[in-house]
Amino acid sequence: MYRLIIRSIFNQNLFLKRYSSNSNNYINVTIIDRDEKLINAKAKIGSNMLDVVLDNKLDIDGFGACEGTLACSTCHVVLDSENYKTLPEPVEEENDMLDLAFGLTPTSRLACQIIVEPRMKDWVFVVPKDVNDQR
Amino acid sequence: MFTNVIRRCFVPCLIRRSLSIVSNNSTVSSSPIRICVIGSGPAGFYLTQNLLKLSQTIPTTIDIIEKAPVPFGLVRYGVAPDHPEVKNVINTFTKIAEHERVRFIGNIHIGKTIGLKELQEFYHIIVLAYGSSVERNLHIPGETTLENVFSAKDFVGWYNGVPDNAQLRPQLNHTDQAVIIGMGNVALDCARMLLSSIDDLAKTDITDIALDTLRQSRIRHVILVARRGPMQVSFTIKELRELTKLNGVQSMLNKEDFNQIDQTMIDKLERPRKRLSELMLKTARTKQSQNNAERFWYLKFWRRPKQLNGKTLVESVDFEHTESVANGDFSDPNLSVQPNGTIETIPCGLVIKSIGYYGVQIDPWLPFDTERGIIRNRQYRIDDRPGFYCTGWIGRGARGVIAETTTESHTVAKRIMEDVEQGHLTNLHDVKSGGDGLIALAKSRQIRCISYEDWKKLDAHETNLGNAKGKPREKILNIQKMLELTAS
Numbered sequence: 001m002y003r004l005i006i007r008s009i010f011n012q013n014l015f016l017k018r019y020s021s022n023s024n025n026y027i028n029v030t031i032i033d034r035d036e037k038l039i040n041a042k043a044k045i046g047s048n049m050l051d052v053v054l055d056n057k058l059d060i061d062g063f064g065a066c067e068g069t070l071a072c073s074t075c076h077v078v079l080d081s082e083n084y085k086t087l088p089e090p091v092e093e094e095n096d097m098l099d100l101a102f103g104l105t106p107t108s109r110l111a112c113q114i115i116v117e118p119r120m121k122d123w124v125f126v127v128p129k130d131v132n133d134q135r
Numbered sequence: 136m137f138t139n140v141i142r143r144c145f146v147p148c149l150i151r152r153s154l155s156i157v158s159n160n161s162t163v164s165s166s167p168i169r170i171c172v173i174g175s176g177p178a179g180f181y182l183t184q185n186l187l188k189l190s191q192t193i194p195t196t197i198d199i200i201e202k203a204p205v206p207f208g209l210v211r212y213g214v215a216p217d218h219p220e221v222k223n224v225i226n227t228f229t230k231i232a233e234h235e236r237v238r239f240i241g242n243i244h245i246g247k248t249i250g251l252k253e254l255q256e257f258y259h260i261i262v263l264a265y266g267s268s269v270e271r272n273l274h275i276p277g278e279t280t281l282e283n284v285f286s287a288k289d290f291v292g293w294y295n296g297v298p299d300n301a302q303l304r305p306q307l308n309h310t311d312q313a314v315i316i317g318m319g320n321v322a323l324d325c326a327r328m329l330l331s332s333i334d335d336l337a338k339t340d341i342t343d344i345a346l347d348t349l350r351q352s353r354i355r356h357v358i359l360v361a362r363r364g365p366m367q368v369s370f371t372i373k374e375l376r377e378l379t380k381l382n383g384v385q386s387m388l389n390k391e392d393f394n395q396i397d398q399t400m401i402d403k404l405e406r407p408r409k410r411l412s413e414l415m416l417k418t419a420r421t422k423q424s425q426n427n428a429e430r431f432w433y434l435k436f437w438r439r440p441k442q443l444n445g446k447t448l449v450e451s452v453d454f455e456h457t458e459s460v461a462n463g464d465f466s467d468p469n470l471s472v473q474p475n476g477t478i479e480t481i482p483c484g485l486v487i488k489s490i491g492y493y494g495v496q497i498d499p500w501l502p503f504d505t506e507r508g509i510i511r512n513r514q515y516r517i518d519d520r521p522g523f524y525c526t527g528w529i530g531r532g533a534r535g536v537i538a539e540t541t542t543e544s545h546t547v548a549k550r551i552m553e554d555v556e557q558g559h560l561t562n563l564h565d566v567k568s569g570g571d572g573l574i575a576l577a578k579s580r581q582i583r584c585i586s587y588e589d590w591k592k593l594d595a596h597e598t599n600l601g602n603a604k605g606k607p608r609e610k611i612l613n614i615q616k617m618l619e620l621t622a623s
Contacts, residue, residue, distance in 0.1 A: 065223070
């Protein structure tokens with residue numbers, strides 16, 4: 001009898017846990033850091049991708065130095081071309097900062113300008129190497 | 136992923152083993168490697184950040200030495216007051232300064248009160264990151280004899296609260312026209328300070344003295360003049376765009392200056408130069424209709440200053456017109472020009488020279504390239520001085536925004552740690568006292584060192600003073616007062 005009660009409580013908790021990670025507020029995204037490590041991150045809808053890196057406490061050197069004010073290019077990320085095309089155009093000021101980004105690609109954006117939407121579930125964001133490794 | 140696992144276990148192991156080969160003992164020396172970074176601007180701080188990252192398995196301490204009683208170098212004294220977001224990097228720097236392996240030591244002037252060679256007693260590795268503090272001069276008649284002629288370095292220092300520039304006293308209320316010689320980001324900063332609305336400036340950390348002087352300014356026309364053409368400008372797009380969007384200010388670019396630029400030329404350019412040229416073109420070709428414009432800025436190309444005229448105050452500048460040398464390519468960044476014989480006089484009551492900077496040789500023992508104003512180095516290793524490195528402007532020349540210095544610091548840190556790991560530095564097994572030794576020596580010479588905690592007291596005072604007036608801070612202009620406030 002007790003076992004029944006405990007099991008149903010246990011199942012409830014599991015159910016709640018599963019529900020909250022799929023809740024409307026968060027989606028899962030993948031961030032690949034400069035060491036090519038794959039990181040699963042929870043991205044809050046409506047926040048920007050710099051917030052996501054900070055909220056997930058990812059250890060990426062110097063990422064977001066100007067704290068999202070379009071005064072640097074350290075939150076430079078690369079998307080795959082299909083996803084990139086679906087983003088709204090960068091404002092001129094973002095392009096001005098991307099000019100300075102090391103290893104700029106045609107599908108580069110600044111993470112602080114990408115607002116998380118539900119459709120970005122499972123998107124991959126690559127943090128490119130920030131210097132030519134000459135070793 | 137497996138290689139990742141191997142890399143993470145194997146490499147620190149290798150490092151430890153190579154270190155024990157370096158040291159005479161069979162176990163790794165527990166005495167830390169002492170690193171000294173001279174200069175606490177972006178170069179110094181970003182290098183420190185990268186060294187910390189790369190030295191997590193090797194005991195090291197890093198001391199950041201600064202000549203002034205306050206840290207941050209040009210982030211405090213160079214970045215314009217209306218660019219507070221650029222100063223956000225200070226939050227990153229604070230975390231670095233408060234790291235357990237880092238110590239900030241202010242008010243120590245290396246090369247003056249403590250010799251560069253003397254540092255070797257306390258440190259295994261010394262990195263020079265002290266920037267470029269001397270302005271280039273024109274060497275033309277009137278430059279040093281007439282009043283109201285300033286280097287951009289001094290003008291910027293004046294509105295940014297550099298103690299040495301507190302008494303500059305530029306006169307801005309007897310004239311409506313200013314000439315700025317040079318077209319770099321510093322020239323644009325100076326133009327923007329002269330053209331911005333006082334209400335906007337009043338909310339920044341510009342000094343009160345500068346604010347009062349600008350409030351009474353009658354300057355309405357700011358003319359930036361360059362020796363060469365639009366494809367050789369040194370300013371960057373963010374700063375130019377800002378100027379084109381300034382409220383109540385009209386851009387006065389000459390369409391004819393851009394006639395030689397066609398789409399073929401533009402398409403061959405690298406992205407940053409391409410977008411910059413396109414913005415200039417657009418600004419020149421768009422019919423401006425800012426009806427409420429009260430102030431104007433101009434770009435005049437192909438003019439080299441020949442002499443400054445006036446009785447006591449400057450009254451005009453004579454320019455000789457230039458043209459490209461034979462076979463010169465209009466879009467060549469290194470285009471050479473020659474005079475074409477025509478002279479033009481531009482009247483003005485204020486002249487600011489903004490034609491670049493170079494570094495100083497802080498100690499005769501430092502190998503120095505006087506012509507370029509940089510420390511002689513190969514891949515950041517200072518010539519003939521094992522254990523000595525350089526980073527930032529003092530190693531590569533005074534060009535580029537913070538982002539470039541940040542990128543460079545990764546490479547410099549890697550280079551230093553390479554030398555450590557590969558046993559190129561032979562003194563690493565010596566026990567050295569680092570900051571403790573340096574501070575003791577400074578004390579014996581009656582120098583009071585400022586710690587980061589001391590700076591925070593001054594920081595709080597400046598912030599409170601500023602907040603009372605609706606500003607982020609009010610900078611203290613007097614060195615003695617600064618030192619007092621760090622002790623309170």
